[in-house]
Amino acid sequence: MSRTERISAIRRYLAAHRADAYLISSPANVLYLSGFTNNDCFLVLTQTANYFVGDSRYTLQAEQEVGGTYSVIALKNSLEQTLQRLAARKRWARICFEPRRISVYAYRRLSSGLGKAIRLLAGEDVLAPLRMQKTAVELACIRRAQEITRKSVEQLRQSIAPAMTELAVKHRLEQLLYDHGAEKTAFDVIIAAGEHAAMPHAVAGQRKIGRKEPVVVDVGSVWQGYNSDLTRTLFFGTMAQHNKYYRLVAAAQERAIENIRPDVPIADIDRAARQVFKKAGLERYFSHAVGHGVGLEIHEPPSVSSTNKARIKPGMVFTVEPGLYIPGWGGVRIEDLITVTERGCEIL
């Protein structure tokens, strides 16, 4: 799926909906369609031309990076004024926009700025199904990002010790990620010790790691714009109770992963993991979906949840991350990133 083919998919949508232009404002879709790696920029695609719209801070960079495929237009005053001028010149009457990526405020400004002659249409996310099935090039980027993450966490194990604060562990891990070549972290790294680990999205703080408690390490890195995501739960010392939860989470992950292959309902993956906790009477402590898609965004389709009615397809990349969160005690989460192959799946 080359960039030209991606642009063609948008053009087919425009033709089918008798629309003149599609305004792309999601940074991930801008990157997917153009290779341009900065925010606050827009693409406007039509049957015959591609426009890149960004304020003057970006035009030089854009000329260098996308000048071959896109006509670079400097944003003058506002998006609505720039778009209005373009639309008037080209006689556009119907413009699609991305309803998930435009705020109500921006929509109202666009709508009144464009005037009554132009109709704004909430477009479908034409690119989501394409983005869900990764190409070999995309997969190579994610694989590299995950390799950076995996090696870093591996080395972190050897360099942390009780009495370090969560923040100190976080900064050490970030340093390791950079040393291994990460462009940046995929999200604010989670280091959650002891009872903090009972909060799936805890923020690392001044809490010191105790000798007898779990430490949840949830981290991702970015390589060439593509994300990775990995969680390990580390323990110092040995505790029967900790091990019981840990073994259950590991078993839940194993059950989920062994069910992954093309055509299986996505909801079954979540159910397979949940079933393990249900049998142990601990289902209420697993409070989130078992996974999410990863690619140009750290959270993207498919959501690997009990309510997703779609089926698994080759080339999908998603996390499998069951967890148990016991208030007051702590938590365990194990997360790996898998890609769906023709017959099953592979852990990245």
Next chain:
Amino acid sequence: MSRTERISAIRRYLAAHRADAYLISSPANVLYLSGFTNNDCFLVLTQTANYFVGDSRYTLQAEQEVGGTYSVIALKNSLEQTLQRLAARKRWARICFEPRRISVYAYRRLSSGLGKAIRLLAGEDVLAPLRMQKTAVELACIRRAQEITRKSVEQLRQSIAPAMTELAVKHRLEQLLYDHGAEKTAFDVIIAAGEHAAMPHAVAGQRKIGRKEPVVVDVGSVWQGYNSDLTRTLFFGTMAQHNKYYRLVAAAQERAIENIRPDVPIADIDRAARQVFKKAGLERYFSHAVGHGVGLEIHEPPSVSSTNKARIKPGMVFTVEPGLYIPGWGGVRIEDLITVTERGCEIL
């Protein structure tokens, strides 16, 4: 301005607009009203009660952090369903929302999920004017964040050398920020060497720093949720041309800062800086507004631009960051963060 007073401002707005509830979905406003420091959560404020709504990943953390002021409600299925149940129980008919923070997609879901009995009203940003004038406590946080940033950049000067890559400089700087106590960086740190420095928002890469070129270092740190922002342009070696641009930018910044005091039109600050470049015939190379507000968000009101019609008020915190961007050669930007005092301003 205590949290209670902030909540009162919302309640006065509700009363004036005969609305039953205000849905707050901006992370910065959630933090401003509740002290809660995670994303993906909502507040619903009414005349008599305050609700915190977050999915089950956050409820434990929320009980601990905001349980005193807010009733914590676990998000069930979706925001619209949770809100609909609450609205039905409390017989709400008119709910305000933040139009800048709700996408068209989310608005449509909310609107159809709430049903016809409930009217959604695009609320004004009641908190923006309050947030623009910082309290002593807020100022102390920003001051601390900027102190961390300043010290780190100071030490960076001594530890970088030609032939280092932009990314290596970035990672070294991040390490210094963390060593000085930063919670995280305020934004993806910009390190732009040579002709890269002509791009105001360049992304640090594998480019090596040459002996005779400017390096723009634009960085901020976060402390207690509050942001800071600082830019320095470093040089190795001496070059008359570089010094000419550098001196002009420094002069522009000086002219802007000496005009800052309460009641002066904000646009005059931008104009003062621009005038310096105009005299030198270089105005076209200064392609952005001279500054922006900083607080719970790294970019927040006021925009210090030629089109802002408001006047300066005490307690405002904003950047003053003129720059010259010369395609093919490079760029210079100098940015400091100032706070407006009763009679003038102070550089943080």
